[in-house]
Every structure is written in structure tokens, then in C-alpha cells.
Amino acid sequence: MISEYILNAIFAAIPALGFAMVFNVPKHTLIYCAFGGAITYTARVAFQDMDIPLELATFLASTIIGIVALYWSKQFVIPRPVYTIPAIIPLLPGTYAFTAIINLIDMNAHGVTPELINLFIENGLKTIIILGGIGLGLALPSLYSIRYTRPIT
Amino acid sequence: MNKITYEEQTKITRAIIKAAVLMLEFGAESRLIELTAQRLGNALGVDSVEVSLIPSAIVLSTLSNNQTQSVTTTRRAHHKPINMSIVCDVQKMCHDLEKGNHNVDFVFNTIKGIQPKYYNRWLVIFMVGLSCASFAYLTGSDLQAFFVTFVASSLAMFTRQELAKRKFVLILTFMFTAFVATIISGLSQIYNLSSTPNIALSSSVILLAPGFPFVNSVLDAVKGYLAMGWGRWMQAVLLTVATSLGIILALALLSLKGW
Numbered sequence A: 001m002i003s004e005y006i007l008n009a010i011f012a013a014i015p016a017l018g019f020a021m022v023f024n025v026p027k028h029t030l031i032y033c034a035f036g037g038a039i040t041y042t043a044r045v046a047f048q049d050m051d052i053p054l055e056l057a058t059f060l061a062s063t064i065i066g067i068v069a070l071y072w073s074k075q076f077v078i079p080r081p082v083y084t085i086p087a088i089i090p091l092l093p094g095t096y097a098f099t100a101i102i103n104l105i106d107m108n109a110h111g112v113t114p115e116l117i118n119l120f121i122e123n124g125l126k127t128i129i130i131l132g133g134i135g136l137g138l139a140l141p142s143l144y145s146i147r148y149t150r151p152i153t
Numbered sequence B: 001m002n003k004i005t006y007e008e009q010t011k012i013t014r015a016i017i018k019a020a021v022l023m024l025e026f027g028a029e030s031r032l033i034e035l036t037a038q039r040l041g042n043a044l045g046v047d048s049v050e051v052s053l054i055p056s057a058i059v060l061s062t063l064s065n066n067q068t069q070s071v072t073t074t075r076r077a078h079h080k081p082i083n084m085s086i087v088c089d090v091q092k093m094c095h096d097l098e099k100g101n102h103n104v105d106f107v108f109n110t111i112k113g114i115q116p117k118y119y120n121r122w123l124v125i126f127m128v129g130l131s132c133a134s135f136a137y138l139t140g141s142d143l144q145a146f147f148v149t150f151v152a153s154s155l156a157m158f159t160r161q162e163l164a165k166r167k168f169v170l171i172l173t174f175m176f177t178a179f180v181a182t183i184i185s186g187l188s189q190i191y192n193l194s195s196t197p198n199i200a201l202s203s204s205v206i207l208l209a210p211g212f213p214f215v216n217s218v219l220d221a222v223k224g225y226l227a228m229g230w231g232r233w234m235q236a237v238l239l240t241v242a243t244s245l246g247i248i249l250a251l252a253l254l255s256l257k258g259w
Helices: A002-022 A027-049 A054-075 A081-091 A094-110 A114-145 B006-025 B030-044 B084-099 B104-113 B121-138 B143-165 B170-190 B197-203 B211-222 B226-253
Strands: B048-054 B057-064 B069-076
Touching: A002 A027, A002 A081, A002 B121, A027 A054, A027 A081, A054 A081, A054 A114, A081 A114, A081 B084, A081 B211, A094 A114, A094 B197, A094 B226, A114 B211, B006 B030, B006 B048, B006 B057, B006 B069, B006 B084, B006 B104, B030 B048, B030 B057, B030 B084, B030 B104, B030 B211, B048 B226, B084 B104, B121 B143, B121 B197, B143 B170, B143 B197, B170 B197, B170 B226, B211 B226
Parallel strands: none
Antiparallel strands: B048 B057, B057 B069
């Protein structure tokens, strides 16, 4: 059980590291990106094991990395997305998104069938809700610090 | 408070918008752009900086001399592949400016000196291949599919770098890269290399998932930059459609049913 978690964490850290390189993040932040990926994925799996649905688990996991990255970005002078976006790469619903679009094109090519509509709505909805969960989770710490400071006159 | 002449203020405005355009082009989040512009303005001695962002351009006004003198300028932003090292460099320049006693020329000189830092391309190819293979593992593939994904996405990343070097439009790059990745992982399905060919097919194109635009779009939207949010969402959807087209072309060529 524990060893499975660790193995999954390592395999989640690799994509975070690889994609951090594609985004050309500064060299000294690479290790944090890898850590972030491991933290986020492990958190999501842990939440899912507690019988929390995928979307909510994703939201909670990205909230955690949003808070953690707040500390990292204050320590070094680095904008927060440098840490957070590679870290949430293992959570991205890439396969859902591509399947949804392929279904859409299939419908045009081979005619609309109820099965295709089902698949399209299922995958598209999953994509949008998971993405929204990720974005909202990452934004939550900074939304908390934004206040309506200007007088309303 | 000493007065700023119109010429000086124009120069300051040009310096600020140069930094802001650089950040927008290389994929910074809207709030970061606005805050950085305002901090640069404060450090350079203007009263306030107002920024209006749309996906393809920036309009920026500076006010000075007790808000009586205003300079406005507009720049077009051409979107480029995401490069966080440039965004970090601009951010660092902003901090240096706030700390030390620098003037406008410091901003111009620093921006001229900012060069994109790239990692060794073969290292990136290897790491991206390994990343997509890790995705395959996480979705539960067997060992053969793991290696097929590794080969397919490494070659796809090589294609992507070659196309990026020739400065092709992102949509074409994504389409062709998805095509290459799917051809290779589709061949493994035809020759029955693994028992989980579907996972190899879907994992090898994960390197094209437009994570940055999608996440940035949600971040922008919830922080009140609605136009930017829509713009980035559209960009991300376009890239996803382009990727799917590449996948479909390759599947049709191999006459596979899909995943």
C-alpha cells in the first residue's frame, strides 16, 4: 500500500519535471516542480481512496499545491505559476479532452448515434469540471488575499 | 514632488509596456502582468499605471504630476511558445528596480539582455518521452506499452522541436506532432506489440495537452480578467482541436478504429 503510493509519487514527479523543462522554468526551481507533482498526485490518490469523487479530489489536491507554492514563491522571487502549473500536469484531463473532440469529429463523419453523444458529453463534462477544479483550487489562495479595498462611491 | 516632463514620462511608459508585452507573449498570468506594470511604474516615479489587457494587445496609461499628465500607448502582442525563464527574468528585474537606485535606462538595458534559456534538447526529448511513459504507467499499461509510449512521444517531441525551430504556427506544430505520435503508437497496435495499445495511443499525445493556456484561462477568469480568460480558453481549445485532427488523420491512415 505505502510502496504503491511511493511508486506512484515517483511516476508523477517525472511528468512534472519533464513538462517543467518544456516550459523552460529556471534551473533551481526544477526540484520543487518535481516535488509539487508528487505531492499533488499523491494527494489526489489519497482523497480518492477516501471515496471522494475524482473532481472534488482534484480540486482539493490543487488547493494544497496552491498553498504550498505560496510559501515557495515567497522564499525565492519566482511567480507562483512556475511551480503550480508543472505540478498539476499529472492531474490534467488530457485524454478526456482529446476523446471528446475525436467523438465530435466522429459524429460528423459517421453520423450521430446516442452512444457517441453519451461519450462526448461524458468526456467533455469531465474535462471542463476537472479543469475548473484545478484552476479554482490554484486561484483560491490568491483570491483569499484580494479584497475590495477601494471605497464604493 | 519634482515634475516629470512629457518626454521622460513617455520613455517610462515605453519601458513599462515593453516589460508587460514580454510577459504576455511568453505566457504570464494577467494579474501578474498588471501588478508588475504597476510596481515598475511606482519604482520609476509615476503616480499610477492603468493596464487594459486583451489577448492580442496591451493598452497602458501612466499618470504623473498629481494625475494631471497622462501618457497612453498600445502594443500588439504576438504569442510565442511558453517560456517561464523570461517571465522570471522580468520579475527579477522588477525586484532589482525596487531595491536599488536605478533609472529607466536600466529597464531598457535589462530587457535587451534577456535571452530565453533553453535546456539541452536531447535531455528534454528524453524527459518528455519518460513523462508520457509515466502517464501510461499511471493509467495502468503493461511494460511494452510503456516503451512504445516512450519511443512515440520522444520522436513526437523531436518533431515538435524541429517545427518550433522553423518558427511554424503553434496549430500546425501541434497537428503534425500528434500525427507523428499516433502513427508510431498506432503501428504498435497493428503489430500487436502490447496488450494495452489504447493506453499507448492516448498517452503518447499527452505531451500536447495545452495545460498552460487552460489553467491560465481559469486563473484569469476567476481573478476578474474575463476577456483574457475567454481568449486563452479559445487558444487552448484550438490547440486541442488541432491535436485531435492530427490524431484522426493518423488513425485514418492506419485505418484504426480509435481508442
